[in-house]
Amino acid sequence: GAVVSQHPSRVICKSGTSVKIECRSLDFQATTMFWYRQFPKKSLMLMATSNEGSKATYEQGVEKDKFLINHASLTLSTLTVTSAHPEDSSFYICSALDYFNTDTQYFGPGTRLTVL
Amino acid sequence: DAKTTQPNSMESNEEEPVHLPCNHSTISGTDYIHWYRQLPSQGPEYVIHGLTSNVNNRMASLAIAEDRKSSTLILHRATLRDAAVYYCILRGLSGGSNYKLTFGKGTLLTVNP
Numbered sequence: 001g002a003v004v005s006q007h008p009s010r011v012i013c014k015s016g017t018s019v020k021i022e023c024r025s026l027d028f029q030a031t032t033m034f035w036y037r038q039f040p041k042k043s044l045m046l047m048a049t050s051n052e053g054s055k056a057t058y059e060q061g062v063e064k065d066k067f068l069i070n071h072a073s074l075t076l077s078t079l080t081v082t083s084a085h086p087e088d089s090s091f092y093i094c095s096a097l098d099y100f101n102t103d104t105q106y107f108g109p110g111t112r113l114t115v116l
Numbered sequence: 117d118a119k120t121t122q123p124n125s126m127e128s129n130e131e132e133p134v135h136l137p138c139n140h141s142t143i144s145g146t147d148y149i150h151w152y153r154q155l156p157s158q159g160p161e162y163v164i165h166g167l168t169s170n171v172n173n174r175m176a177s178l179a180i181a182e183d184r185k186s187s188t189l190i191l192h193r194a195t196l197r198d199a200a201v202y203y204c205i206l207r208g209l210s211g212g213s214n215y216k217l218t219f220g221k222g223t224l225l226t227v228n229p
Contacts, residue, residue, distance in 0.1 A: 004159075032215060043203075044160065044219040093159045097215055103148075105217060107159030 002028045004096050006108035013084055014116055021079045021111045023094030029074040030096035034105065035067075038091040050077045074099070084115045120204045125224040128194045136189040136223055138204030143184050148207050150217065151178065151189050153200040160203065160219075163189065199227045 003026040013019050023033060031052050036044040048069050050056045056069035068080040077096075081088055091112055095105040121139040128134040140149065151163040164171055164178045166187075171178040177190040191198055203222040207215070 006159075034216070036219075043221050044154075046216060046218065049216060091157075095159070095217075102215060103165060104162045105152075105215075107152075107161065110157070110159045112157075 002026075002096075002098055002104075002106040004030075004094065004106045004108040006092075006094055006111050008111060009109060010112045010114075012114045012116065015085050016083055018080055018082045019084055019113060021081075021092055021094075021113075023077045023079070023096070023108050025075045025096045025098075025106070028096075028098045028100070028106075030077075031074060031099045032097040032102075033071060033077040034095045034097075035069060035077075035079050036093045036095070038093060038110075044093060047079075081113065084113070086115045089113055089115045120206060120220055122202070122204055122220065122223045124221065125226065127226045127228065128191075129228050130196060131193050134191040134194045134198070134225065134227075136191075136202050136204075136225065137186065138188070139186045140204070140206055141185045143206055146208060149178065149180060149184075149187050150205045150207050151176070152203045152205065152217070152219075153198075154203070154222070155197075155200045163202070165207075194225075194227045196227050196229060199225055201225070 005024045007022045033050045035047045038044045047062045048056045048058045050069050050071040052071045058064045071077040091110050093110045095107040150165040152160040154160040166178045179188045201222040205217050
């Protein structure tokens, strides 16, 4: 099956620093990728939709200047949490749509961000 | 977005069948019914999806009511590895924002040995 990787799997940073999370589709081309955030014991919340070569579409209430998304190639999207604060600590998960099979979203394993 | 309603939790015994219900009374004619599951500390995993007819794959079966206002995910023989949160999600036919998945609270399935 299709595989999506995320890097890093876990990151701890100081308040005020920026953190970049990578999401890669390993064996398929993904014209569309999605970024989710999940707080403990809560469901996934969609943050933004990322289309290759164009600006991301952010969900209501998500600050686009704080969560920078870049989808520069068909296999890579990045999420940068700028000036991170403790309330940004969460589980960040990406997913990707196979260009040739858009029925299924393939999810990455997630990145655990802890901001001290 | 059309919403779904699922029980918060269900319990099953190992090697017994599990029927996970989902109500979606406001489903539109072009909404597909998708099921994903999430194991602890992992990203969600696709399980199955369907439109009108019942569907089977190696993981599960999906039974869709004739009026499409409800569906049931069937795990034929539950294993301990099936313990997860199961999400029933409606997704539009195609294009742009229709590909978005809106996750509800899902059903936490516990499998007893």
